[in-house]
């Protein structure tokens with residue numbers, strides 16, 4: 001099946017590099033008045049309209065009112081959860097902090113209780129609604145974490161739901177095991193017993209059933225220590241799982257050094273960064289990932305993204321869609337907020353949300369840019385004056401249509 005898209009106002013994100021680093025992120029290559037040829041769900045060709053040679057196509061679509069860019073690659077989400085935490089939102093408005101709510105048994109443990117009480121079918125149904133919502137907002141590849149189960153049974157349930165979503169939707173999904181999201185209350189002072197459960201009971205079953213691509217740990221004061229994080233990264237590695245870590249959200253305790261030294265794929269959050277953390281990142285290949293919607297929702301500092309890019313590091317942007325700190329999966333808002341609050345240029349923000357997001361999921365050979373052979377995942381915009389208008393005119397929906405795997409959804 002050959003589908004030709006003609007007269008594209010501007011085709012955006014033409015790039016064959018697997019990741020863009022530092023000043024490279026400023027470049028966003030485009031072609032004005034372009035065509036795009038899609039064959040069997042992949043990009044077969046593209047170029048200027050004037051270079052298009054006459055051939056037979058099965059379908060032709062005129063895109064003369066659209067800018068076309070790669071679908072978003074959201075490398076950090078927790079979209080499989082049960083219910084919501086709207087009450088905690090109101091509690092925070094009334095003066096409690098995220099930490100105070102967690103210390104009273106709210107937060108992650110609140111979501112874990114809800115998820116344990118929800119059957120697998122209902123959990124799938126609620127999660128599928130969220131996945132469909134983010135696809136309509138332009139997301140074509142997404143990472144989804146477990147971590148609201150915190151028992152073997154409930155963690156496996158979450159990961160099976162992710163597997164079913166993978167099978168049923170035309171969006172590329174990577175699954176991450178985040179059993180080390182919080183210590184369940186019943187383990188109290190016996191935290192070592194919970195770490196043993198993660199390593200000796202959960203990991204082997206998850207690996208045996210091929211339910212996860214990565215392992216994650218919430219390395220943070222009050223959650224998991226650096227030593228525990230290292231132990232879990234090493235255990236994951238024995239089962240072939242690279243790490244993608246939650247680090248430096250509230251405090252800088254040395255998680256970044258551990259991540260880089262143990263070859264983590266990404267370090268995510270980074271709202272609180274010390275100069276030595278940035279220095280450490282320049283010595284390794286671990287990708288920093290910023291989550292600006294989380295900063296927005298919790299009123300915590302924004303990741304110093306300018307400093308990271310100016311240190312010649314790559315940067316990826318993701319949503320962190322979850323019920324507690326970021327009940328939003330809108331990558332368009334993430335891109336706009338990165339420009340408005342973190343001083344990224346529109347070019348840097350779009351690159352961070354596409355090709356660098358793909359790299360943070362090891363998908364950049366197939367996703368995240370316009371290049372021959374890549375999956376035909378695109379956002380077709382409404383009639384806007386330029387791609388910079390997307391973050392500038394924040395909060396409006398500028399998407400006319402989304403194409404995933406060569407089909408309009």
Ligand SMILES: N=CN[C@@H](CCC(=O)O)C(=O)O
Nearest residue numbers: 107108218246320322324325
């Ligand atoms: N920080 C850790 N985990 C999630 C939020 C957890 C929650 O509040 O449910 C995050 O990435 O922000």
Ligand SMILES: [Zn+2]
Nearest residue numbers: 076078246320
């Ligand atoms: Zn998260």
